[in-house]
Amino acid sequence: MKSSIFAAAGLLLASNASIARPPAPPTPLFASDTPIHITIQGPLSQIASSRDTVARPGTLTADGVALPITLSGRGITRLQQDVCDFPPLRVDFPRKAPPGSLFAQQGHLKLVTHCKRSGDFQQKVLLEYAAYRIYNLLTPQSFRVRLANVDYLNADGRPYAAGKVGFFIEDIDDVAKRNGLVKTSLVGLIPVAQLDPASAARFAVFEDLISNYDWSMRAGPGSEPCCHNARLLAASRSPGMPVIPVPYDFDFSGLVDAPYAAPPEGLRIRSVRDRLYRGYCVHMPQANAVAAQLAGRQAELTGVLATVPGMDAKTQARGAAYLAGFFTDLAAGKTFKNCIN
Numbered sequence: 595m596k597s598s599i600f601a602a603a604g605l606l607l608a609s610n611a612s613i614a615r616p617p618a619p620p621t622p623l624f625a626s627d628t629p630i631h632i633t634i635q636g637p638l639s640q641i642a643s644s645r646d647t648v649a650r651p652g653t654l655t656a657d658g659v660a661l662p663i664t665l666s667g668r669g670i671t672r673l674q675q676d677v678c679d680f681p682p683l684r685v686d687f688p689r690k691a692p693p694g695s696l697f698a699q700q701g702h703l704k705l706v707t708h709c710k711r712s713g714d715f716q717q718k719v720l721l722e723y724a725a726y727r728i729y730n731l732l733t734p735q736s737f738r739v740r741l742a743n744v745d746y747l748n749a750d751g752r753p754y755a756a757g758k759v760g761f762f763i764e765d766i767d768d769v770a771k772r773n774g775l776v777k778t779s780l781v782g783l784i785p786v787a788q789l790d791p792a793s794a795a796r797f798a799v800f801e802d803l804i805s806n807y808d809w810s811m812r813a814g815p816g817s818e819p820c821c822h823n824a825r826l827l828a829a830s831r832s833p834g835m836p837v838i839p840v841p842y843d844f845d846f847s848g849l850v851d852a853p854y855a856a857p858p859e860g861l862r863i864r865s866v867r868d869r870l871y872r873g874y875c876v877h878m879p880q881a882n883a884v885a886a887q888l889a890g891r892q893a894e895l896t897g898v899l900a901t902v903p904g905m906d907a908k909t910q911a912r913g914a915a916y917l918a919g920f921f922t923d924l925a926a927g928k929t930f931k932n933c934i935n
Contacts, residue, residue: 618768
């Protein structure tokens with residue numbers, strides 16, 4: 595799959611918000627979808643055993659260039675030791691990488707890791723990566739991702755884990771710059787009326803496609819700022835400006851089907867593989883417009899799975915069959931029966 599899929603021509607629905615500034619090009623790391631090979635060295639055994647979020651020094655080596663970094667565990671569910679043997683990582687660059695480096699212009703990145711060492715969990719990482727790539731096809735107002743084969747070394751140079759698949763997630767500031775928008779940080783419950791209707795509908799329909807319930811486009815978890823597994827963009831930071839929710843973190847989706855994923859309490863479903871639309875009823879005109887455009891793109895969207903390096907044929911077939919269920923429901927008129935008032 596070529597990086598041109600991210601061009602504005604691939605936009606499914608344009609946001610109603612005006613563009614605040616000229617779009618910027620992507621950073622080098624996210625200008626291509628070719629997998630990279632890197633080595634990360636640091637106190638990985640300590641990070642895996644402590645499960646705290648303390649930043650510890652390390653190095654990241656790419657293309658023969660070693661860069662100083664700090665490493666810390668991150669996340670909620672996957673940070674728990676009884677869920678994952680190894681947590682997702684936050685990778686911070688205390689000094690700027692040299693110009694021309696693959697990691698030039700990066701300040702801090704999220705790295706999705708393998709959770710457990712088994713091949714099955716490697717495939718689940720690839721399924722989550724594919725979910726990001728599918729959303730990239732719907733809109734450039736989305737997080738780009740870069741697949742990586744990672745060799746992990748402890749601080750003393752001893753191997754910790756070799757050849758593990760993972761992927762980096764673009765920083766939200768760079769998503770904003772690419773789209774000529776700004777990142778917003780809102781607190782409290784965001785009014786539905788402030789959500790850009792086209793963007794909110796696209797978000798909700800996509801989450802239904804992959805059957806993910808682990809998100810909120812209006813509030814953060816607990817007392818944290820908005821949002822839960824979503825970030826907000828806008829044309830400016832002026833009060834009341836329409837906001838564009840951008841989803842991330844899809845490991846709880848039915849597409850990935852992680853063994854620890856369970857639906858939220860209160861929903862009348864038994865499994866995250868059961869679809870239940872969670873978009874807002876006020877956005878149904880926009881959701882129907884999204885659905886009408888998706889209806890003719892089944893082969894394109896499910897075909898993303900076949901382009902993911904390292905995804906085996908069994909995983910591809912199971913994932914494609916699961917996504918096909920959405921299109922079957924769409925054709926039968928079963929997709930939007932449970933919108934939220």
